[in-house]
Amino acid sequence: MSKVHVSTIINDDTVEFLCESEQTLLDVLRDDLRLTGSKEGCASGDCGACSVIMDGRLVCACLLLAAEAEGSTIETIEGMANGSDLHPLQQQFLDHAALQCGVCTPGFLIAAKALLDRNPDPTETEVRYWLAGNLCRCTGYDKIVRAVLDTAAETRN
Amino acid sequence: MAIVTKRVSDEREAEEQNFNWVGTRAVRPDGVDKVTGRAKFGADLHLPNMLVGKMLRSPHAHARILSIDISSAEKLPGVKAIVTREDFSDLASEFVPAGEMMVNYRDITRNVMAREKVLYEGHALAAVAAVNAIVAREALALIQVDYEVLPHVLDVVEAMKPEAVLIQEDLLTDGADPPADKPSNIAKRVEFGHGDIETGFAKADVIVEREFNTRPVHQGYIEPHACVASVSEDGQAELWCSTQGHYVVRGHCARILGMDVAKLRVTASEIGGGFGGKTVVYLEPVALALSRKACQPVKMVMTREEVFKASGPASGANMRVKIGATRDGRITAGEAILHYQAGAFQGSPVPPGAQCAFAPYDLEHVRAVGFDVLVNRPKVAAYRAPGAPISEYAVESVVDEVAKKLNIDPIEFRLKNASREGTKASHGPKFGPIGLVETLEAAQAHDHYQSPLQPGQGRGVASGYWFNIGGQSSVTLNTSEDGTVALVVGTPDIGGSRASLGMMVAEELGVELDKVRPMIGDTSSLGYNFLTGGSRTTFATGKVAVDAARDLVSQLRERAAKIWDVPVGDILWHNGEALQKNGRGGPTETLSFRDLAESMGKTGGPLVGQASENVQGAAPSFGTHVVDVDVDRETGRVEILRYTVVQDAGKAIHPSYVEGQYQGGAVQGIGWALNEEYIYDSEGRLENAGFLDYRMPVCSDVPMIDTVIVEVPNPAHPYGVKGVGETPIVPPLAAISNAVANALGIRFSELPMSPPRVLAAIAAASSSK
Numbered sequence: 001m002s003k004v005h006v007s008t009i010i011n012d013d014t015v016e017f018l019c020e021s022e023q024t025l026l027d028v029l030r031d032d033l034r035l036t037g038s039k040e041g042c043a044s045g046d047c048g049a050c051s052v053i054m055d056g057r058l059v060c061a062c063l064l065l066a067a068e069a070e071g072s073t074i075e076t077i078e079g080m081a082n083g084s085d086l087h088p089l090q091q092q093f094l095d096h097a098a099l100q101c102g103v104c105t106p107g108f109l110i111a112a113k114a115l116l117d118r119n120p121d122p123t124e125t126e127v128r129y130w131l132a133g134n135l136c137r138c139t140g141y142d143k144i145v146r147a148v149l150d151t152a153a154e155t156r157n
Numbered sequence: 158m159a160i161v162t163k164r165v166s167d168e169r170e171a172e173e174q175n176f177n178w179v180g181t182r183a184v185r186p187d188g189v190d191k192v193t194g195r196a197k198f199g200a201d202l203h204l205p206n207m208l209v210g211k212m213l214r215s216p217h218a219h220a221r222i223l224s225i226d227i228s229s230a231e232k233l234p235g236v237k238a239i240v241t242r243e244d245f246s247d248l249a250s251e252f253v254p255a256g257e258m259m260v261n262y263r264d265i266t267r268n269v270m271a272r273e274k275v276l277y278e279g280h281a282l283a284a285v286a287a288v289n290a291i292v293a294r295e296a297l298a299l300i301q302v303d304y305e306v307l308p309h310v311l312d313v314v315e316a317m318k319p320e321a322v323l324i325q326e327d328l329l330t331d332g333a334d335p336p337a338d339k340p341s342n343i344a345k346r347v348e349f350g351h352g353d354i355e356t357g358f359a360k361a362d363v364i365v366e367r368e369f370n371t372r373p374v375h376q377g378y379i380e381p382h383a384c385v386a387s388v389s390e391d392g393q394a395e396l397w398c399s400t401q402g403h404y405v406v407r408g409h410c411a412r413i414l415g416m417d418v419a420k421l422r423v424t425a426s427e428i429g430g431g432f433g434g435k436t437v438v439y440l441e442p443v444a445l446a447l448s449r450k451a452c453q454p455v456k457m458v459m460t461r462e463e464v465f466k467a468s469g470p471a472s473g474a475n476m477r478v479k480i481g482a483t484r485d486g487r488i489t490a491g492e493a494i495l496h497y498q499a500g501a502f503q504g505s506p507v508p509p510g511a512q513c514a515f516a517p518y519d520l521e522h523v524r525a526v527g528f529d530v531l532v533n534r535p536k537v538a539a540y541r542a543p544g545a546p547i548s549e550y551a552v553e554s555v556v557d558e559v560a561k562k563l564n565i566d567p568i569e570f571r572l573k574n575a576s577r578e579g580t581k582a583s584h585g586p587k588f589g590p591i592g593l594v595e596t597l598e599a600a601q602a603h604d605h606y607q608s609p610l611q612p613g614q615g616r617g618v619a620s621g622y623w624f625n626i627g628g629q630s631s632v633t634l635n636t637s638e639d640g641t642v643a644l645v646v647g648t649p650d651i652g653g654s655r656a657s658l659g660m661m662v663a664e665e666l667g668v669e670l671d672k673v674r675p676m677i678g679d680t681s682s683l684g685y686n687f688l689t690g691g692s693r694t695t696f697a698t699g700k701v702a703v704d705a706a707r708d709l710v711s712q713l714r715e716r717a718a719k720i721w722d723v724p725v726g727d728i729l730w731h732n733g734e735a736l737q738k739n740g741r742g743g744p745t746e747t748l749s750f751r752d753l754a755e756s757m758g759k760t761g762g763p764l765v766g767q768a769s770e771n772v773q774g775a776a777p778s779f780g781t782h783v784v785d786v787d788v789d790r791e792t793g794r795v796e797i798l799r800y801t802v803v804q805d806a807g808k809a810i811h812p813s814y815v816e817g818q819y820q821g822g823a824v825q826g827i828g829w830a831l832n833e834e835y836i837y838d839s840e841g842r843l844e845n846a847g848f849l850d851y852r853m854p855v856c857s858d859v860p861m862i863d864t865v866i867v868e869v870p871n872p873a874h875p876y877g878v879k880g881v882g883e884t885p886i887v888p889p890l891a892a893i894s895n896a897v898a899n900a901l902g903i904r905f906s907e908l909p910m911s912p913p914r915v916l917a918a919i920a921a922a923s924s925s926k
Contacts, residue, residue: 099192
């Protein structure tokens with residue numbers, strides 16, 4: 001069977017690729033486009049390590065077929081910083097020590113960005129439920145939640 | 158909820174004023190790579206001409222392998238290599254250390270590739286390397302295996318019965334008294350203690366004896382096992398993998414594959430969590446064998462289902478604990494009988510479990526007996542303080558019940574019986590400066606412990622202990638010509654150790670932190686390094702890094718002495734500069750690190766600080782946790798309302814990452830206590846091998862985790878460090894169970910306290926009324 005041709009915009013760049021019909025978006029991002037910042041922790045949509053923003057929606061790249069990305073605009077962790085300026089969430093994660101091993105971090109950052117893009121003033125409970133789709137096994141979530149809340153406060157001011 | 162740091166020693170507080178880096182909250186040197194997606198983990202490496210490897214795994218819990226036919230799979234276009242038991246030599250029984258546990262080469266080689274039998278669902282028995290994953294999966298489906306399915310046993314108590322099916326037909330119990338004369342599933346019996354427990358129990362006014370059961374839980378690292386192996390035609394090999402110890406991986410792989418150790422260079426990728434589970438090998442020897450056969454690089458990555466089914470969970474256990482005490486609250490005797498599941502091969506952490514069981518208590522009469530028991534489950538691996546959370550759960554539950562019977566506050570009761578400096582531990586050693594009493598006092602004084610509860614809520618307390626280890630580390634400091642330094646260590650950074658090590662080195666050299674670049678060297682770049690485990694990295698590698706820095710400083714002083722033509726004894730090193738004692742004149746007033754680095758070619762050549770040691774003097778860390786819970790009487794859900802961790806760190810080099818260890822360990826313990834368990838069907842197949850059904854805590858399950866860092870310095874470390882990574886997972890199981898008992902008036906003796914079990918217990922309690 002011939003491959004599927006897909007046109008997308010990824011992190012502001014026009015990207016075209018050919019994929020097998022059974023490849024996930026995550027497979028193509030990681031194995032073909034070598035954007036390995038999105039991680040595969042479960043391949044079942046339970047851990048959020050592959051979180052990307054597609055047309056403004058937070059999605060698990062492991063649950064989408066690559067062919068479904070046709071015509072879409074995708075944000076991955078590789079596009080989060082603006083040149084040498086880290087996104088405020090990235091800086092707060094560093095300042096709060098909100099990561100230990102760091103493998104879940106790209107997914108948390110993308111998920112947190114999707115939250116703050118739609119709700120710039122979340123409560124702690126809102127942050128905790130929004131991020132409940134992202135698993136972190138190292139931190140116990142405390143410093144992650146603080147980093148997100150402080151980013152929100154800093155951005156509002 | 159503020160984070161409170163309690164400094165116990167005023168003297169050190171005064172000294173600390175002089176530290177530039179130690180004790181600060183600097184941004185970690187690998188941080189930017191990790192928030193931008195740049196950091197390369199196990200599955201992130203792509204090599205030219207690389208193949209994809211996939212493993213065929215047993216669908217049976219226990220079966221004899223009659224034949225494996227790979228002929229059809231080999232013919233599939235795109236298949237480049239297939240390996241089975243035929244490709245691995247058998248190895249004799251030989252135990253070697255892995256973390257705080259021992260592993261046996263005879264067993265490792267059988268675990269990475271089954272030989273006579275498959276011993277658990279998920280046991281590897283063939284692997285394929287192909288041009289891509291799709292072809293590799295197709296090839297696996299073409300491999301024909303004939304099995305003779307055998308009866309299986311999953312339960313630890315069932316497995317010990319004389320009529321139980323034998324998992325290894327020739328296994329005689331080590332340490333049995335009298336010596337075992339026929340095989341069983343009991344691999345080992347260990348005993349620790351002193352005094353005479355019958356004498357002790359005779360003195361007791363109150364005795365409580367209970368039986369407990371816990372289930373296997375998985376370490377749950379978010380990054381699955383992954384590696385890339387590349388063996389060249391002349392037998393030299395490269396291996397990239399996610400591991401807690403690349404030197405240990407090198408040794409295991411070389412032994413399993415019959416290679417010279419020096420021919421294999423192992424590079425540790427960034428590691429996406431390990432918690433003890435990445436101290437052993439699974440994929441690595443198989444990927445090397447495939448690459449050797451295909452003469453192409455091979456990448457292997459486990460799926461999450463494979464991680465659950467075929468990599469090490471922690472033991473499930475059956476235990477009996479008996480504690481007696483006098484009316485005034487003094488424990489007279491303690492006894493624990495522990496039966497731990499080892500999985501399909503011997504080597505559960507029951508020895509450390511037995512050692513740790515009563516460690517928080519100063520006891521005259523104490524005995525802990527452990528049995529290491531084979532069952533048809535994946536071989537257990539270390540999980541954060543391996544063995545200790547299980548045994549201390551049982552002991553701390555009974556301690557709580559005894560205190561309640563005596564109507565004594567649980568912290569008061571622990572203080573009356575607490576181990577202190579000079580206490581002879583139940584497992585032998587006499588404790589040095591330990592901080593248990595300080596953690597109990599800090600917990601007692603904490604606002605959390607003083608705050609009122611609402612009706613229906615319960616508060617629980619428990620203490621915990623882990624002994625921590627030292628061991629071999631080798632560190633190099635390579636000075637650049639501009640006076641900046643590469644700090645090369647061989648212990649993978651699993652949670653911020655590059656930060657803590659860099660800070661200690663910058664402190665010693667008297668330079669800015671960003672002039673020191675810490676990195677993890679591959680196995681060819683340094684002498685031997687034991688793995689990151691046993692909470693040893695900031696302690697042991699930290700001590701060696703400090704010694705390497707001191708070695709470099711002594712060389713810098715020698716160079717300055719040479720330039721100034723004065724005796725080296727006249728040179729001081731202060732704030733990153735050489736100066737002369739008594740202000741005697743030289744050509745310049747001071748020589749900076751940069752000056753000396755720029756001129757090193759003229760003064761004796763490259764400046765390299767080195768130290769290689771087998772570090773002794775690891776000090777144990779004690780902790781005390783306080784937790785408040787509410788129980789939903791309709792759903793059985795236990796809600797964690799408030800949680801406080803108090804633990805002795807010796808010295809917190811980077812307080813944020815110490816707090817992070819406390820918080821992360823506590824939340825893993827919350828999962829262990831409330832939800833996590835392996836659930837099998839009647840055929841011995843795991844029913845919940847995924848994150849949806851194996852329910853680890855998510856962000857909305859937990860509150861903020863408050864922390865108090867107690868600092869009782871370890872005299873064997875230049876800054877007083879004690880390992881902190883493991884102790885935090887020890888107290889939560891009992892602390893939460895004690896809190897639930899106070900909330901519901903029902904004491905659980907089984908984990909996890911998941912909603913169905915809690916509902917059943919509430920129903921049973923109300924029907925018995």
